Amino acid sequence: MPETSEKRFLRVLNGETLSPPPIWLMRQAGRYLPEYREVRAKAGDFLTLCYTPDYAVEVTHQPLRRYGFDAAILFSDILVIPHALGQPLRFVKGEGPKLDPVRSVEELGSLDPSRVLPTLAPVFETVRRLGKEIPPATALIGFCGAPWTVATYMVEGGGSKDYANTKKWAYSDPEGFDRLIGMLVDATTAYLIEQVDAGAEALQIFDSWAGVLADDAFERWSIRPIADITRRVKEARPGTKVIGFPRGAGPMYPAFIEKTGVDAVSLDTTVPLDYARDHIQPRCPVQGNLDPILLIAGGQAMLDRIDRTLDVLGKGPFIFNLGHGITPETPPENVAMMVEHIRKAGS
Numbered sequence: 031m032p033e034t035s036e037k038r039f040l041r042v043l044n045g046e047t048l049s050p051p052p053i054w055l056m057r058q059a060g061r062y063l064p065e066y067r068e069v070r071a072k073a074g075d076f077l078t079l080c081y082t083p084d085y086a087v088e089v090t091h092q093p094l095r096r097y098g099f100d101a102a103i104l105f106s107d108i109l110v111i112p113h114a115l116g117q118p119l120r121f122v123k124g125e126g127p128k129l130d131p132v133r134s135v136e137e138l139g140s141l142d143p144s145r146v147l148p149t150l151a152p153v154f155e156t157v158r159r160l161g162k163e164i165p166p167a168t169a170l171i172g173f174c175g176a177p178w179t180v181a182t183y184m185v186e187g188g189g190s191k192d193y194a195n196t197k198k199w200a201y202s203d204p205e206g207f208d209r210l211i212g213m214l215v216d217a218t219t220a221y222l223i224e225q226v227d228a229g230a231e232a233l234q235i236f237d238s239w240a241g242v243l244a245d246d247a248f249e250r251w252s253i254r255p256i257a258d259i260t261r262r263v264k265e266a267r268p269g270t271k272v273i274g275f276p277r278g279a280g281p282m283y284p285a286f287i288e289k290t291g292v293d294a295v296s297l298d299t300t301v302p303l304d305y306a307r308d309h310i311q312p313r314c315p316v317q318g319n320l321d322p323i324l325l326i327a328g329g330q331a332m333l334d335r336i337d338r339t340l341d342v343l344g345k346g347p348f349i350f351n352l353g354h355g356i357t358p359e360t361p362p363e364n365v366a367m368m369v370e371h372i373r374k375a376g377s
């Protein structure tokens with residue numbers, strides 16, 4: 031018997047196969063929901079939303095109320111780590127996050143790891159409150175960005191198309207770049223342990239830009255730091271479940287699972303279902319991977335793909351999710367249709 035509670039999401043992380051599968055969506059709290067936009071307007075600034083437990087708890091609840099998802103994910107952002115290290119960060123409407131870039135070992139001197147946990151205290155308060163307030167059958171997921179993905183924002187100063195500044199630093203001064211990655215490993219490990227202590231029941235590590243690295247660079251800057259974080263969190267808090275999301279890793283998914291020690295992986299949209307069933311699911315429970323744009327299109331195309339996904343992955347440990355975050359253009363009624371269809375198909 032699994033040693034966890036009966037929460038369906040945790041049972042699958044422990045290796046059980048459930049029909050219908052548990053469901054949650056990456057970025058399930060967000061701008062596609064009018065009630066989110068209302069709280070967002072009240073908070074004014076996005077970071078104020080993340081750092082005000084009253085607001086963050088409320089927006090975490092919103093998708094649960096509508097759809098009864100099997101898991102809640104803490105409302106915060108992967109970029110609170112650079113912000114808490116002291117790197118100036120703002121969210122510009124229509125442009126996404128903007129940071130004052132750090133591009134050398136010398137510039138790392140402006141960052142202060144001792145600020146991280148005190149600055150993030152409101153996030154831990156949000157987790158504590160969610161643990162008490164979410165429905166008893168709903169699991170609570172904590173999260174962080176993976177060091178590589180967070181580093182791309184820190185070095186580029188925001189989003190990027192080619193990650194050229196980050197790669198130039200990494201390739202020309204790998205030891206120096208490792209200092210940044212090491213700083214992120216330390217800060218992220220402490221951040222995740224605090225989330226577990228506050229009540230997070232599983233953790234997801236988002237490596238959204240892992241797929242732009244060649245195999246040796248993927249090994250050094252995606253796998254190795256995630257392995258370090260996973261090992262250290264599990265040593266400090268035995269039994270903690272960790273889900274990895276090496277988006278775009280393709281045929282490197284199996285090596286990622288073996289070498290990082292994560293308990294489950296989130297599959298991006300490009301991972302073929304048959305490949306996932308044959309080469310990934312035998313190694314660990316999987317989560318994914320509906321194209322978020324199919325959720326905008328809706329209709330029969332969406333329902334057909336859901337059926338095929340359930341058909342191929344539903345015979346093993348599987349959590350229904352998207353292959354990447356839900357987008358602001360998604361009609362909320364399509365999400366309702368998706369959830370209803372999955373639950374009907376499995377009952």
Ligand SMILES: Cc1c2[nH]c(c1CCC(=O)O)Cc1[nH]c(c(CCC(=O)O)c1C)Cc1[nH]c(c(CCC(=O)O)c1C)Cc1[nH]c(c(C)c1CCC(=O)O)C2
Nearest residue numbers: 056057058059060103104105106107108126127236238355
């Ligand atoms: C790369 C990344 C970020 N943030 C995140 C990632 C990894 C996952 C992924 O690849 O999608 C993760 C994230 N961001 C957010 C959450 C909250 C929890 C949830 O999933 O509901 C989570 C898990 C809230 C958010 N984070 C952000 C919003 C929108 C902010 C707003 O309301 O204006 C939300 C709801 C802002 C954000 N945050 C980030 C960007 C690039 C942006 C701007 C682009 C965008 O707006 O989608 C960085």
